[in-house]
Amino acid sequence: MKRKKNVRLTGAIALISAVAVSLTGCGGRDDDSSGGARGASTGITDTTVTLGVTTPLSGATAGPGTCTVAGLKAYFGAVNAKGGVKFGDGKTRKVEIKAQDDAYDPQKAKSNYDQLKGSVFAMTSGLGTPTNRAYREAAIADKVPQVLVMTGDPIFSDTKESPEQLGFVPTYVNEGEAFGKLLAASGQDHKVAILSQNDDYGQGYVEGFKKGVEGASNISIVKELTYEATDTSVDAQITQLAGTHADVVFNAMSITPLAIASLQKAQQLNWKPSWFLPSNTSSPKAILEPGKAMAYPGVYSVSFAKAPQSPAFAGDEDVKTFLSDLKQYADYPDMPAFPHCMWSYMVGATLDQAFQKMKEPTREGFMKSLRDIKDFTAPLMLEGTSVDTTVDGQPAVSSVVVQKYNGTGYATVENFG
Known part of the structure; x- marks a missing residue:
């Protein structure tokens, strides 16, 4: 009888041990391998969140591509200098940016994504339709957010097909239609x-x-x-x-x-x-x-951003802050030649809004809060435009104004001619 009892006891201990190992294994999968809190997604810890960018930093599109990183660094550089972003879960985190050059080559963009996906919380800001499309399906499969990217391709704003993706700039159709209507009128x-x-x-x-x-x-x-x-x-x-x-x-x-x-x-x-x-x-x-x-x-x-080089905005407080941040935190001392510098600065502000609303340090929580931004006037936005992420089939910014070049910058027009 004693021997039977010992067998039962040994079996019970083995069962308890197995359950403990199983629970420990589950906890390991919930933990972020980079040192985050239990349940946190990859790329976010109690003190930092890391964003990935693949964009052209060389080649024919290096000018606008460089801007897609510069504006983002300028915005979050200023935020980090003040301590970071206070997230919806009560923790304050600094934002780190990992940017890689794809030279506007889709294959390089996919390779960059493969290298970044294991260490970033989300992909953002990168320029280009073919380059963003190159890793889109992989990002969907990996459930890595690919958001506020610089392409007007409407596929990135289809919430049913791409629940973890969102474009930032107006769709190409939005822009083309605005000009067509002006011309027809x-x-x-x-x-x-x-x-x-x-x-x-x-x-x-x-x-x-x-x-x-x-x-x-x-x-x-x-x-x-x-x-x-x-x-x-x-x-x-x-x-x-x-x-x-x-x-x-x-x-x-x-x-x-x-x-x-x-x-x-x-x-x-x-x-x-x-x-x-x-x-x-x-x-x-x-x-x-x-x-x-x-x-x-x-x-x-068409535009939705204030142009710093335009005399009309020379004294604008948004513009002065932006130019100061660009020089100090992005090492970009020149007057921006491309609107992408302003756009990515706005992307930073929009991400900031989403981070502030996040109740949990997860990608799911992030996407929920990102898709709940309405009538947000980001820094540098023109009057009559705003960020609205709640409309299915539309990017974060869908409103534009038509402008005419006047020799130094652009002026808004209501009539063609």
């Missing part, structure tokens, strides 16, 4: 020539423009041509379009050198239509000045 007859990038980026802009002029009898599209993002020249396309004698060019282009070359080539051909340029390739300093844009009757774009 002019009441004058216009012939439009279209040059677009042969991918989702270009197609989105063209789709939006056509939607904006739909039913407008005063607008006729006389020719449509495309180019590849890898092309080094679009002289042939501009020459063909010039032959139409169109008085408006809708130029859905994302490559800075090609945008400059387009403006220059049309002048060489003595073809001087009005131009529409996307928000990310309409920089006065980096594109319009070298392209001699004042030779044209009008160059238009």
